[in-house]
Amino acid sequence: MKRVAQVLVIALVVLFSVGPFAWILLASFKTPASIVERPPTFLPEGSLTFYQTALDEHDLLHYAGNSALVAGSTTVIAILFGTLAAYPLARTRIRGRRVLLAVILAASMFPQIAIVGGVYRLLLAMGLLNTYPGLILPYTALTLPLAIWILASFFKELPVELEESARVDGCGMWTTVWRIFVPVAAPGIFTAAILVFIYSWNEFFFALLIMTDPAVQTLPVGIAKFPGEYTVPWGELSAAAVIATLPIVILVLFLQRRIISGLTAGAVKG
Amino acid sequence: MSTLDLNGLTKDFGVTRALDDIHLRVGDGDFCVLLGPSGCGKSTALRCIAGLEQPTAGEIRMDGVCVNDQTPKERGVAMVFQSYALYPHMTVRENLAFPLKMAGRPKDEIGARVGEVSSLLRIDELLGRRPRELSGGQRQRVAIGRAIVRNPRLFLFDEPLSNLDARLRNEMRLEIAALHRRLQNTVIYVTHDQIEALTLGKTIVVMNQGRIEQIGAPEEIYNRPASRFVAGFVGMPPMNFAPGSIRSGVFEAYGLRTVIPLDDLPGVEIGIRPEDLRIRDEPGPWEVALIEDLGSDRYAHIELKDGGLRWAVRLPRDWTPGIGVRVAINPDDRKVHVFRNGRRVDFRHDQDTGVPGSAGV
Numbered sequence: 131m132k133r134v135a136q137v138l139v140i141a142l143v144v145l146f147s148v149g150p151f152a153w154i155l156l157a158s159f160k161t162p163a164s165i166v167e168r169p170p171t172f173l174p175e176g177s178l179t180f181y182q183t184a185l186d187e188h189d190l191l192h193y194a195g196n197s198a199l200v201a202g203s204t205t206v207i208a209i210l211f212g213t214l215a216a217y218p219l220a221r222t223r224i225r226g227r228r229v230l231l232a233v234i235l236a237a238s239m240f241p242q243i244a245i246v247g248g249v250y251r252l253l254l255a256m257g258l259l260n261t262y263p264g265l266i267l268p269y270t271a272l273t274l275p276l277a278i279w280i281l282a283s284f285f286k287e288l289p290v291e292l293e294e295s296a297r298v299d300g301c302g303m304w305t306t307v308w309r310i311f312v313p314v315a316a317p318g319i320f321t322a323a324i325l326v327f328i329y330s331w332n333e334f335f336f337a338l339l340i341m342t343d344p345a346v347q348t349l350p351v352g353i354a355k356f357p358g359e360y361t362v363p364w365g366e367l368s369a370a371a372v373i374a375t376l377p378i379v380i381l382v383l384f385l386q387r388r389i390i391s392g393l394t395a396g397a398v399k400g
Numbered sequence: 401m402s403t404l405d406l407n408g409l410t411k412d413f414g415v416t417r418a419l420d421d422i423h424l425r426v427g428d429g430d431f432c433v434l435l436g437p438s439g440c441g442k443s444t445a446l447r448c449i450a451g452l453e454q455p456t457a458g459e460i461r462m463d464g465v466c467v468n469d470q471t472p473k474e475r476g477v478a479m480v481f482q483s484y485a486l487y488p489h490m491t492v493r494e495n496l497a498f499p500l501k502m503a504g505r506p507k508d509e510i511g512a513r514v515g516e517v518s519s520l521l522r523i524d525e526l527l528g529r530r531p532r533e534l535s536g537g538q539r540q541r542v543a544i545g546r547a548i549v550r551n552p553r554l555f556l557f558d559e560p561l562s563n564l565d566a567r568l569r570n571e572m573r574l575e576i577a578a579l580h581r582r583l584q585n586t587v588i589y590v591t592h593d594q595i596e597a598l599t600l601g602k603t604i605v606v607m608n609q610g611r612i613e614q615i616g617a618p619e620e621i622y623n624r625p626a627s628r629f630v631a632g633f634v635g636m637p638p639m640n641f642a643p644g645s646i647r648s649g650v651f652e653a654y655g656l657r658t659v660i661p662l663d664d665l666p667g668v669e670i671g672i673r674p675e676d677l678r679i680r681d682e683p684g685p686w687e688v689a690l691i692e693d694l695g696s697d698r699y700a701h702i703e704l705k706d707g708g709l710r711w712a713v714r715l716p717r718d719w720t721p722g723i724g725v726r727v728a729i730n731p732d733d734r735k736v737h738v739f740r741n742g743r744r745v746d747f748r749h750d751q752d753t754g755v756p757g758s759a760g761v
Contacts, residue, residue, distance in 0.1 A: 289483060295479065297471070299502055300472075310487060
């Protein structure tokens with residue numbers, strides 16, 4: 131009885147979170163005719179018409195490329211600087227460490243709408259509107275606090291003896307970080323990287339305001355431009371949504387093992 | 401091969417003084433054990449020697465050269481950590497090879513050394529495994545292997561056995577002793593376990609509250625403790641103490657009387673080990689509270705009815721008193737220790753030969 135209830139609850143939760151996505155997935159494989167049928171059919175014909183239209187007529191790959199570039203760059207920069215900031219925050223007894231962490235966290239608390247005016251004017255003054263750095267820069271600023279927090283709390287859990295042992299074994303500071311610390315901290319670094327990537331991949335608001343030139347627009351903005359004046363192309367939207375979600379799903383599935391695996395097991399007596 | 405000198409080594413952490421003016425000379429090939437309760441500064445001393453902590457004051461010399469400003473890498477010492485600190489993302493082979501790789505040794509030399517060390521420690525079959533696939537004892541072996549692989553001038557052990565279960569600990573203790581006999585290297589070994597210290601150490605340094613209480617061979621530490629602290633810390637069950645004074649060459653109190661050839665001396669404390677007391681089956685001021693059977697030896701814990709003292713006495717093989725029975729004791733005069741203001745007061749019995757007793761621990 132208890133088991134049945136458990137399964138039921140889990141099924142409900144899964145239905146609630148996966149349901150809309152499943153609906154979109156199914157809709158994306160329908161045909162222009164079957165998608166507007168009444169009563170609606172559940173199972174699609176398996177047509178790829180919508181995908182073709184989305185890719186060919188709406189230039190989806192172009193937007194995806196822009197997104198990959200912006201999100202990828204943001205992730206690399208945020209994780210690089212995040213690691214460099216988190217390491218001393220986790221390892222040294224610097225004065226005001228807690229205050230520093232609190233300030234970093236506070237910096238990420240501003241709602242986007244509150245800072246967008248300032249960000250826009252800064253980018254305008256720097257001539258970075260409608261450029262990739264114009265988006266990478268604010269994304270990095272927005273995701274860095276999150277990255278630092280995740281990394282610092284993860285680093286703190288790693289046994290410091292590993293680094294000390296490496297130093298005694300003949301490593302300098304950078305060799306220790308590169309050969310011992312980063313491999314051991316990989317699960318934490320990947321976790322932070324994925325979150326940063328997802329954020330910058332999905333971000334819509336800044337992208338909409340900063341990138342007005344279609345040549346540099348990212349995926350969420352590109353998809354938002356699908357609806358015409360009189361029509362909403364549900365099928366193409368669904369196909370585009372599936373294509374936009376795919377990289378994230380693949381990324382998470384691919385890195386899941388690294389994220390979850392207790393890489394530090396066996397290093398020190400647990 | 402190497403010697404180590406600590407000259408006035410001092411280390412402060414904020415307002416706490418972890419090490420206070422430590423002077424120590426460790427000779428070539430010595431097995432020097434730093435022994436003391438937790439927080440006594442022994443691990444801090446080791447970390448200063450390794451170069452993981454910067455001393456607040458004082459000098460560390462290796463082979464006569466001051467190494468204070470050298471990085472751990474430059475000092476060329478090897479350390480075995482309490483938690484083993486094996487690199488989890490490397491196999492056993494890679495772990496063993498790592499220090500040599502960092503030293504930039506050629507590949508074939510690394511391979512040969514790793515082979516030598518792994519057969520010495522009997523971990524050949526584990527070379528392809530990751531640390532998480534090893535048992536506690538195996539991890540310990542790998543950690544020791546990683547330390548000896550590059551023939552360091554100095555070995556540092558930081559409580560290496562305290563994470564092992566009792567049986568394995570005994571086994572590894574013997575192995576470490578055998579390894580040292582074979583390699584003849586200079587070792588600094590930190591432990592809070594007196595059995596490890598007494599069995600492994602050629603020299604024992606007893607530490608307390610950041611200071612050295614006594615430096616000496618195991619027999620000396622056991623038979624002639626330099627302070628009340630050493631006397632109470634080394635020995636199991638611990639030494640029995642009683643405050644009092646010496647009058648006309650005699651200490652007499654608590655139903656015991658012992659001849660101590662010293663001038664009148666008030667405010668002393670005498671100390672007697674449980675094996676240096678004889679228990680007598682006749683009504684005295686002491687009452688048996690507990691019998692403790694350790695297998696090889698049995699001890700009676702006896703209480704003074706109106707003195708608040710609780711002592712341990714080793715029992716003879718052929719007699720066990722009942723709980724609550726009143727007994728009398730007398731000490732072996734030659735084995736009585738006298739302490740004043742926490743320090744040992746030396747005196748000699750005429751019949752004292754000075755030969756260390758056969759008393760074990």
